[in-house]
Amino acid sequence: MASTSRLLLHASLPPPTTSISKTNSGSHAVIRSIWHNNGKYPKEKTCIETPLLLQHNQKHHYTCDQIKRKHFVKATHAQSKNEPEPQADSxxxxxxxxxxxxxxxxxxxxxxxxxxxxxGILSSSLLAVEKLSDLSPTFFISMLQFMAAYSSMQLYxxxxxxxxxxxxxxxxxxxxxxxxSKISFGGGLAIVAASLFMSFGLALMIGSKPLLWGLILIFILMTAYSVNLPFLRWKKSTILTLLSxxxxxxxxxxxxxxxxxxxxVLKKPFIFTRSLAFTTVVMTFFYVVISxxxxxxxxxGDKKEGLQTLSIRLGPKRVFWLCISLLEMTYGIAIIMGLTSPFLWSKIFTVMAHAINAWILWFRANSVDLKSKEDFQSFYMFIFKLLYLENVLVLFVR
Structure with missing residues (x-):
């Protein structure tokens, strides 16, 4: 019976003239079929149940184990290409x-x-420089120390x-x-306490009186502005908001x-220079506008809290144009002070730069939708950009 079935199988096979490539293709198909159906190759039946495969590989002197090993590697390699890399995912x-x-x-x-x-710290620190030799490593290290202490107070x-x-x-x-709720109340309290401790700790380590007294003033005024305690919470009043x-x-x-x-740092006596006077006047207007x-x-939200800000009392439109008027006035003062400079290059630069800024401010203000909260917030960010730019411009005032 077995010999009869074998003869019938061989009779159904293609003639010997069939190309090896076709035989090879058939053998790969059989191997793939066995792998996908069972998930593994049979140990012995693979070569017995596929005489066509044996017929082809006997010509190349392949053993059954070599055949299985060869196609197992190919199947494993193909499967590994589809698997995601664990390192990239993690x-x-x-x-x-x-x-x-x-x-x-x-x-x-x-x-x-x-x-x-x-x-602002960088700009004001450079204003204290009188000659290039003042720009020493000690100067920059001290400036970074100051920034670290005041950044911690800013976080507080x-x-x-x-x-x-x-x-x-x-x-x-x-x-x-x-x-x-990304940060809990307790977590926020811990950050605030750590920032305050770090700020005053750095000030005491550095030993600078201007640095320390500045931090004390900021701590008192901003705590009074924010904390809801008797005689505090100054943000309820516009005047107290400006004073703090x-x-x-x-x-x-x-x-x-x-x-x-x-x-x-430089161990020089305090001199109220023209540049410092310009900075104080111009920046005071900027800070009023920001406040x-x-x-x-x-x-x-302020209405629901019961705060009586100027925006609630007068309306956002009036306060908006009040702030624009104050900034335009600031640029006018800057132009006048620039015209009085004894240095021609400083005079030309200060006048031209602030005239251009005044025009840009007016153009930008007229594009604001006064009924849009998003436009107000965007313009508030624009004011800060003007502030960043002014910190650069004051360095050219002489």
Whole structure:
């Protein structure tokens, strides 16, 4: 019976003239069929049940084990191409976690204000330089130390304000970490306490009186501005907001770094130079505008909290154009002070730069939709960009 079936099978095979490539193709198909059906190759039946395969491979002197080993490697290699790389997959969640943490820190620290602080410190520190020899490694190390101490205080002031304004921020700024519960109240409290400790710790280690007294002033005024305690929470009043906000920013951004670098680092007597006078006047107007304008996009939450900001009393449109008028007046003062400069290059540069800025400001202000909260917020960021630019321009005033 077996011999009869074998004869019938051979009778059904193609004649000997059939090409090897066709035989090879058939053998691969049989092997793949066995692999996909069973998930493994049979130990002995593979060669017995496929005489066509044996007929082809006997000509090449392949053994059954060699055939199985050869096609097993091919099948395994093909399967491995479709499998995802575990390292690439595991790297993505780690990278996404890092980005999420950095994004949370950026929102918690109010990054645009931090950039304003650092650019102001750099600008005011350079104003204290009288000659190129003052730009020593000690100068830059001391400036970085100052930045570290005041950046920590910046984290304290923004943090304590967010801790006190969680319910307001759920309406006005729901993306902030505390309002969105990305950072718990206890976690925010720990960050604020650590930032305050680090700020004063660095100041005591450095030993600079301008640095230390500046931090004390900022700590007192910004705590009074934010904390909801009797006789505090000064943000409820526009006048108290200006009295706490403007001196704080002017001290942190301009006066304290100038005094620190001039008297403590360079060991030179304090001189109220023309450049410092220009910076003080122009930046004071900028900080008044920032203190008033920041409340325009926050009217909805401030009303529910019972705050009486100028934007609530007068309306966002009037406060908006008041701020534009103050900034245009600032550029006018800058142009007048530039015209009185004894240096021709400084006169030309100061007048031209501030005239161009005044035109850009007016053009940008007229494109704002006064009914859009998003437009108000975008213009608020534009004011900070003008502030960054002004920190550069003051270096050319002589």
């Amino acid at each position: 790297a993505k969640p780690i990278w996404n976690s890092i980005k999420d943490v950095m994004h949370t820190i950026q929102k918690f620290s109010v990054f645009y204000a931090l950039i304003g602080l650092l650019s 002031t923004t943090g304590v304000n967010q801790l006190a304004d969680i319910e307001i921020d759920k309406i006005n700024k729901p993306y902030r970490p505390l309002a969105s 906000g403007v001196p704080t920013i002017l001290t942190a951004y301009n006066l304290a770094p100038y005094l620190h670098m001039k008297t403590f 008033l304008f920041k409340d325009i996009p926050d009217i909805e």
